[in-house]
Each structure stands twice: as C-alpha cells, then as structure tokens.
Amino acid sequence: MNLEEEIEKYRRQIATDSYPMSIGELSNLYRDGEIDIHPEFQRIFRWEPSQKSRLIESVLLGIPLPSVFVAQNEKGIWDVVDGVQRMSTIFQFMGILKGEDGKLVDPLVCSDTPFLKQLEGCSYEPSENSTRNLTSTQRLDFKRARIDMKIIKRESDNQAKYDLFQRLNSFGSTATPQELRNCLLVSLSKEHYEWLGETSKYAPFLKTIDLPERLTKEKYHMELALRFIFLRNIDVAGLASVGNIGDFLTSELIKFVEWDDERLNQERGIFQKAFDILAAAGGPDVLRRYNPSLDRTEGPFSLTAFEALALGVGFAIPNTDVSAEEVQAQRSVLWSNTRFAAGHATGMRADQRMKSTIPFGRSLFTR
Template identity: 75%
Template sequence: MDLEEEIKIYRRKIATDTYPMSIGELSNLYRDGEIDIHPEFQRIFRWEPSQRSRLIESVILGIPLPSVFVAQNKDGVWDVVDGVQRMSTIFQFMGILKDEDNNLHKPLICSDTPFLTQLEGCSYEEHPESARSLSATQRLDFKRARVDMKIIKRESDNRAKYDLFQRLNSYGSMATPQELRNCLLVSLSKKHYEWLGEISSNESFLNVIDLPRRLIREQYQMELALRFIFLRKIDPTGLASLRNIGDFLTYELVQFVEWGEVRLEDELKTFAKTFEILREAGGPDILRRYNPERSRTEGPFSLTAFEAIALGVGFHLPGTELSPETVRDKQASLWSNDRFTAGHASGKSSDQRMKSTIPFGRSLFSI
C-alpha cells in the first residue's frame, strides 16, 4: 500500500462539513442542549481572566477567531472537540454558561484589554458588579459575529474521530495526558467517565498509592486506575508489542466504552478487593521500594511496585486468598531480586520495564 492509498482510506474514516455560524445561532443551540461544551472540560482548559477578556475584545473588533471543531454524537448533539474555552468564554460573557449542576455561572466582566480601554469592567448586559455594559447595538453586533464550525459527522469512525480530538487538544495545551484522556472519555461515554472517577476515588486505592497533592490535581490517580484495568489481564502478545503506555491507554479507551454493566461491576469488585488487600498488607508502604538490608520501605510511590505487586495481586483475583503477611513477604522477594534493586531500569522506558515487572508479579503471586 502506498501513501496515496493510505490517505484515501483514512479520509474515508472521517466525514466532515464546514460552515460559519453566528454567535447568536451558537448560543441558541447551547440553550437548547444541541451543543455540549462539557462542564467537565472547563476545569481542565481554564483561561486566565485576561485571556477571556482578550477573546471578547477580538469578537467586538471583528478579528477572526480560529475554527471550532465539533463532533456529532449518535443523538445529533455537537460535542465541542476543540474550542471549549472559546465557547465557554463567549457563553459566560452572555450570561448563559452553566456548570455541571446546571446552574448558571456568574457572568464574565471584562478586565483590562490591549486596545479597548473602556472594555475593562464591562459586561454583556447590565450587572450590579460591572461599571458599564454593551449597548443594544453592540450586543447585536456581538451576536452576529461569525465562527467557522468544523463538524465531524457521526458516521465518522470513532477511533479516527477521537484521535483527532487528542491531537487538536494537545497542541499548546497545559493539560496533562490524563486530563486529555478524561476529556476524550467524557466525549465517548459519560457513564464510563463517571465509573472511572468512582474507582479512582476508592479510599483504599488512594491510601495505598499515597500521591502528592499536585499529582492528584493532575488526575494521575485516574491514569493509575486505567493502567490497572487495562494491564491487569493483558496477554503476553499485547504486552510484548506495547510501545508507548500513553498511546496504549488512549487507544484502549475506545474499546473500554463498549464494556457493559456486568463487566464494569466485575472490574470494580476486583479493583476494590486488590487495594483492600494491599491496604491491609501495609498501606502506602506496600507500593514503595523495600530496602532488604534495612528491612524497611523507602521513598515515594513506586511504579515498579505497582506493576509487580498491584497488578500481580489483581491478576489472580477473584479466587486467590492472600494474607497481609504473604503480600509483605512477596514485597521483600521483589526487592531482593537483582532485576528490581536500586538502579533497576535505569535508562529504560516504562514500556520496556513493564515487560519485566508485569510477568514477574504474576509469577510472584501464583501461589
């Protein structure tokens, strides 16, 4: 197959359309629930007040805005793929932006902007906290400003559609890889996103991984939960071919949203049982590096321990009964092995390390 054939095949996977729409038309779609900017996204792609004010200034001055990409879901609703903050800012300025509980946000009052000095303190309509508001004519001009909409139609291939989502939202974004995955997952299935949020909030799980506050803010606990559910039963062929853990997790999300209630319930029980066992065996210490010479754990949470111990225990559940003493003995065995002592995997990528740690952990707990 040559490049031209590949291009034709991939283009057939994504059906798109393009046309300009006025802000007034977009605001009506938003009010009617026909365009979804996902409040969950707004916590991730958050602009500073100055950035939001500059966008409003651009609209008022007639400066063209970048295209907004939307994906049409199975119900015909447009999910915003790229342009979340632009749409959120415009709708908040207009006083129609809602949060996750369907409550209205406080309307945006502009701060200092580069060109329009009188825009500082200005709101869309009169507001007790604003110094001034747009005139009726200015509001009409604002609503008539146009935005180019790029529509990814619902007949597009899901995998290709959300690969595009990931690419668009990773350019110049300060979001972490897991925050981007969360956005992708919300777009694919809010039910599965909420399920992931539930298991990654499990008390025993959070106790055992014991992450610093910064990593919790960046949703790293959700990435660890995904690693657990996608890697726990990965077959040897899949493990051997694994190249990039981030791409692997993103790729697996598309299949994950096909999981039904029974499988989700089974996975939840296994997840909870695994971390209940680990909490009883030592809590945060069980996934830290163990120093056999000093007979104690050292340092922070260890991915090596997570891959060998957490995934090793989880692989044999349900069915295998493990006492706290057994798990602690296995922890000591792990760190007494030459492959996992200090300096292990120095210079190795995490993807290469997992090809050793995961099989080792499965063998370690096969009692």
C-alpha cells in the first residue's frame, strides 16, 4: 500500500463536517442538552480566572478563536472533544454553565485583561459580584461572535475518535495520563466510564493499594484498576507487544467499550474477589516489598508486587480457590527469588518488567 492509498483508507474512516456557529446558537444547543461539554472534564481542564478573562476579551475584540472539535454520538448529541474550557468559560460568563451536580455554576466575573482594562469586574449580565456588566448591545455582539466547529460525524468509528482525541490532547496538557484516558472514555461510553469509576472505588482495593492522596487525586487508582482488568488475562505472547504501558491502556479502551453487561459484571466479580483476598492477606503490606531475611515489609506500593501477586490471583481465581494464607506464603516466595531482588526493575520499562513479573505471578497460584 503506497502513501496515497493509506491516506484514502484512513480518510474514509472518519467523516467530518465544518461550519461556523454563533455563540448564541451554541448556547441554545447547550441549554437544550444537544451539546455536552462533560462536567467531569471541568475538574481536569481547569483554567485560571485570568485565562478565562482573556478568552472573553478575545471574543469581544473579534479575535478568532481556535476551532472546537465535537464528536456526534449515537443520539446525535455533540460531545466536545477539544475546546471544553473555551465552551465552559463562555457558558459560565453567560451564566448558563452547569456543574456535575446539575446546578448552575456562579457566573464568571472577569479579572484584569491586557487590553480592555474596563473588563475587570465585569459580568455578562447584572450580578451582585460584579461592578459593571455588558450593555445590551455588547451582549448581542458577544452572542453573534462565531466559532468554527469541527464535527466528527456519528458514522465515524471509535478508533477514529480515539486517534483524534489523542492528537488534540496529548500535547501541552496539565492533565495526568489517566485523567486524559477518563476524558476519552467518557466520550466513547459514559456507561463504561461510570463502571470503571465505581469499580475503582471498591474499599478493599483502595485499602490494599493504599496510595498517597496526591496519586488518588491524579486518578492513579483508576489506572491500576485498568491495569488489572486489561492485563489479568493477557496471553504471554501478548505481553511482548504491550510496548508503552500508557499507550497500551489507552488503546485497549476501544475494545473495553464494546464489553456488554455480562462481561462487565464478570470482570467486576473477579476484581472484587481478588482484592477481598488480598485485603485479607495483609491489605497494604501485601503489595509492598517484603524483606524475607528481616521478616518485614518495606517501602510504598510496589508495581512488582501488584503485577505478580494481584494479577496472579486475578488470573487464578476464576478456576482456582486462592486463600489469604496462600497469598502470604507466595509473597515470601516472590521476594526470595533473586530475579526480584531490590533494585531489579530500576530503569526498566514497564513492558520489560511485566514479561517476568506476570508469568511468575501466575505460576505462584496456578495448580
């Protein structure tokens, strides 16, 4: 296949449209629930008040804004893929933005801006928190300002939406990899995003991984849940093609959103049973490094222990009874093995480490 044939092949996989829309039209779509800016995203792609104010200043000055990319879902609703903060800021300024609880967010009052000095303290309409507001003429001009909309039509496949999301959001974002992954998952299937959120809140799981607050805020517990779900049953040959673990987890979301309720229930059952066992076997200690010679646990959460013990238990329990006592005994076997001595994984890529930890962990619990 030559370059031209490749271009034609991949162009056919994504159907797009493009046209400018006024802010007034977009605000009506938002009020009617026909455009979804995903309140879940607003905690992730958070702008400072100064950034929001500069955007409002740009609209009032007629400075063209970057295109907003939306994906049309199966119901015809537009999911914002790129442009969440631009849309959120505009709707907050107009006083129509809703938060995750469905309630209106306090209207935006602008701060100091580079050019329009009188915009400081200004709101869209009269507000008790502002010192001035736009005139009726200025509000009309604001609503008539146009934004270029790029629409990914619903006949485009999930792979095309995934590729676009990756390209638009992987550069210069302050979001963590799992936060970006969550945004992609919401736009592919909110049902599966909610399933992952609920599954990763399972108390014995959180107790056992025992992450610091910072990592929990960055949604690392959700990444660990995905690692368990996607790697628990991966065939050994497949481990060789994992490559970058972050890219692997993200790409697997395309398959994940095709899972039906039966598969989701089955996976949640295995997940919960595995961490019930691990919690009973020692909770946080079982996924930390163990020093057999001193008979004590050392250090924080260990990915080596997670890949060998947690994934080993997860692989075994659909067909084998695993007890908490067995996990405790096999933890000693794991850390007594010279392959997993302290510092063995220093500087090693995750996919290289997993080629030894995952098969070894399975051998501990498979009879």
